[in-house]
Amino acid sequence: MTDKAGGIRGESVCPGKYARVERERRFLLAEPPIPSAVTATRTITDRYLVGTRLRLRRADWPDGGCELKLTQKVPVAQPGAVQGLITNTYLSPTEYDLLARLPATLLSKTRFSVPPLGVDVFGGHLQGLVLAEAEFTTDEEAQRFVPPADSVAEVTDDIRFTGGRLVETTRQQLLQWLAEYGLQPAKR
Template sequence: MEIERKYLITQPPAGYSSHPYHFIEQGYLSTEPVVRVRREDDVFYLTYKSKGLLEREEYNLPLTRESYEHLIKKADGHILTKRRYLIPLEDSGHLTIELDVFEGRFKGLVLAEVEFPEREEAERFIPPSWFGEDVTFSGDYQNSRLSRLP
């Protein structure tokens, strides 16, 4: 189960790029239901996600590089590329901000996601002051939706 909040970021915090990051490339074989192939650095997998905004089921299946390269060519819409910076959330003790800085077609878009172990914790979450608009429930910034933009 994936439980996450998502925020639009207009001004990332100073020094964000000094944090560890992953390079991510992903494409969507289907957006209803969501079936995605992703390369995260040198790890490859296929993901299924159920419907939902704050909370949804998610399953990952490992892929070989060859399988990924075959499937990414079959993706509908745009291939998304981004750097995901992992920033510890101070005072939480266990949460991490995943700061997605998009490249390519969506260069300039920055989103922050925070995943939670329980729905109640996600509902009580108070974001850092540098977070912008909470877009969790709009769906407009879901990667699967971005992939379909004209």
């Protein structure tokens, strides 16, 4: 069963036939990672399909490679690393182009791989926002994880720092949220 926000009710989340449990912790950073720590980079454009829990993602690598996928995220209504259920379907360019015609709100970012973290650096009206996330296969891994030394705060339980919420955030809201954590991005 789901609650009014689309989250899963109850104490535990169990994978279904196609969905897997998504476990991740998110951290707010003051600045992007240093280049020498980065092992891979990609540009990500997310299209959040209006009125759904679906996200259409295009990830482009510097070598010209590209990954296209449709994701459904069903959030869980509880705090902690278990974010809910996630289902990914990988798409052909034709399938992606067809789905990209649907009404959507856009979110763009550059993702830097800094193992074991993915660090997202946002542009546009979200410029100045830097989020790191770590994914886990078990609850125990998530609990044992030591936050990065340069993290300003853990925002795993702060719904404002999820893609579905950020895509609807104004510049003024973002600046207010960052100020709550003592961050003031440079003027644009």
